[in-house]
Amino acid sequence: MGARRAGRRRFLKEGATLAGLAVAAPAVGAQTLVPGSGRAHVPGGPHGQAEHPLEFGERSRFVRTRRIPITQVGHADMHGDPNGYDALTPIDELTGTITPADLHYVSQHQNAPEDIDPRKHRLLISGMVDRPLVFTLDELKRLPSVSRIHYIECIANRPNAREQTLNDLHGMVACSEWTGVLLSVLLKEAGVQDGATWVLGESADKVGLGTNIPLPKAMDDVIVAYAQNGEPVRPHQGFPLRLVVPGFEGKYHVKWLKQVRALDRPYPTYWEQSHFTNYPRREPLSYYLEQGPKSVITFPAAGREPLPDRGFYMISGLAWSGCGAVSRVEVSTDGGQTWKDAEIEGPALRVAFTRFQLPWTWDGQETVLLSRCTDDQGQVQPTAEEHSAFWAHARPPHGNPIQPWRITSDGRVHNAL
């Protein structure tokens, strides 16, 4: 063990010297060889230490893709909580439809993820059930599992005229493959009693987060997930257990899940009761549930390098719907006057990112690009005006208006909302 460590240090030193890099201040290149880099630092727990340089694959030192921490006061206070701790998915750089787990956006009401020992963690199923049950993680993994690809999007992912980049406008969304046991399996194990209409999922986090889910949804496709993209869910995404409530806003997908209770009415938690009362319009607000259809062109997009020249480009983007699968994406390259069907890559999965593309030749003139998606429930992504009108009684829960990008003749792309 000692000899191996010494050998490794020598490797680093000599490697660095050969490359002419200063060992004391690691540059990006050397950083990729630092033990444990690329793994989430878990506060209070041992920092991952690689014993051998082949143990953890690292990105090329030339690839700078990373989440974008939200540090401006306005955003950090987004939850009305100076301890809010958020980071955006870099969707301008993602390709395909799967978000790598370490780039999945973070939204939490505390300044570090929970550090939970999976051996001690328990999931309690209680409330209006015949048999309250406590499960260990090992037991949950023994139960029949599902692996499903689903996006998760934060309610705060609302584009507006102010923000300047694709990531700022749409970065609180990501899509992963989630593996776990269906909540319905656990509820059937416990035996839900007649009269129960809601379930409350509670978190082991510091601020007592929890959300109420209608029982029909809980018995449908809600997953108690322990894995993401082939490995245990990471601390930022709720290690060791989180809920995945397909198509509902991010708040429902309770992280660091410790308890699910069957109830005959919602027990509004702090965050819910502060969001489900409709202050300005003096009308009670209803629960926001399934999100609607949404699409956004990710290339060309605001915040990226300007288009170098007129000529051929593949317009590319992402589409998703909380109600079902994307069935159609139309793109306009002339400000909405004419629309063409974009090509949808691969099978369009239910409640998941779908990649679309359209070949386009830019003539170098100013224009506006737009995308509009339709889901298999027949719902069409609204324009900004339609979106405001639809949600006239409340602050919009889901920011899914059509996103226009203005391209000026210098190749720069601007938010045209």
Added chain:
Amino acid sequence: MTGASTMRCSLGLLLAATLVLVCAGEAAAQGANYGLGRTPTDEELHPWDEAIGPMGEGLPPGSGTAEQGAVVFQRRRCGECHGPTGAEGPAPRFVGPLARETYPAGTAGHAGQNFPGRGISNFPFAPLIWSFINKAMPLNQRGYLTHDEIYSLTAYLLYLNGIVGETDLIDARALREIEMPNRDGYVPPPPWKPGMRQAEVK
């Protein structure tokens, strides 16, 4: 033995055996289909930080007054985050009017913003104040306050907003009965089915 009494004996044995099995089942319940999981202990069944219901379901015994709450507020240094009179922030500012009186009708108030009174007067249910303090306060030191302290603090915060009197004794029943000024700001959603975008109240 006659045939009838033999049958009665066997039936009696069968009943006894069933009873034993049922009792054993109650004592060590496992999942119905896969036999995994176990019965929680009494302590596990109701975790100390379990969410309290809107009608005070789950509130433990205990009580306090606003007068006592003011002392707890000082002693537990709540003011360090919430401000010396609970109104200054930077943590949620407890004292203030209803949000619908602060924001002109028709403008979109940011539900998450730390506007005055966000913390208390906009709660539709008083027990939820107790629930949140119990679960989450002080930040990073949850579980630190006693139940009586939490009743006292809840009373104090309600008093600061003119909802209860300084010496009113606040216990579980009192919390349940308080008519919060924003009570009609919350209406439980009607039944929902997959495919419904939202549980429309209107």
